[in-house]
Amino acid sequence: MPTNTEIQILTKIKKARRGSLFFIEDFLRFGSTRTVAKALERLVKKEEISRVAHGIYARLEKDPVLGPVKPGTETIAKAIAKRDRARIVPTGILALNALGLSTQVPMNVVYLTDGAARKIVLGKRKIIFKKSSPKNLSAIGPISSLVIQALKEIGKDNITEEEKQIVLTHLKNEDKYRLEHDIRLAPEWIRTIMRQAL
Template structure:
């Protein structure tokens, strides 16, 4: 048991502070039970902090503001990588990520091809919503966000300023990706995207 704990601690300390960990990352060091017990003890010692069930971080300390924890987005990306699933931000979060809204939602909603679920991170949460492959087929990171952000705003509520901002953002997207992604968007969104080419 002690060997499992020591091996896990050594592995964690070899990674930069702020790194996220899952029990699955330490399969090679012992059984599932041994790994969970070791992580529980390392949490008690303060070596790691639990963010949610089965999600840990090696805390990063800022001399001015104290403990700096990973953002909900970083946690979502780490879960996607672990589970080998695709995720796309939706709604208010897509608007925020594009700089079209200053509102930071307490619940981050992502479309996914993985299992639907909700992960609580203190006061915030990550919701993974099952969707069709088409909704995850976008190749461009900006165009994928734009499609979701425009769906959130709605055709009749889009301001001229927002429209111009979106076209400007899309100009920095890879043109090949943009052309590919336009075919996935509803007609009214496609017409906006075309203006960026």
């Protein structure tokens, strides 16, 4: 027999779009942390919902061929940032990948954050949140903040003409006001490249 807490939790989850992520905190009006955690575990056992990572749950989207589809690392990272009211910026290979500068898919994805530093384990992969200074998170343009991190990863002396052109093509889609704001936050050699997009 499902408990009252289970029924309330499942009703709330079913009202959301499949693939939406939930945390224990989302259900605390239905019971204490312990009661909610137990109810979630029971729902996972009954295969009503899936445990995506420690403390993160979802009713997975279903693909007609592949079956249940797990949410991507970016979706999970954004959900955690939203819950913690923290800013996050993709770094390293993740930023390069997002801009098409690398086809390598990183096993561990790293985000800079002004929230808590932590690791989220997803099977063999990890999402790593690294605490960073406010300056590194002050960029307001989604494209220009990626560009700054990607170029830092490539390094001043390693960037090729082709990579520069790819970056400039992306930056032309950035909002001009945001781009001008973010250029001021970049190291001088990156500023020089970014200014060309204006």
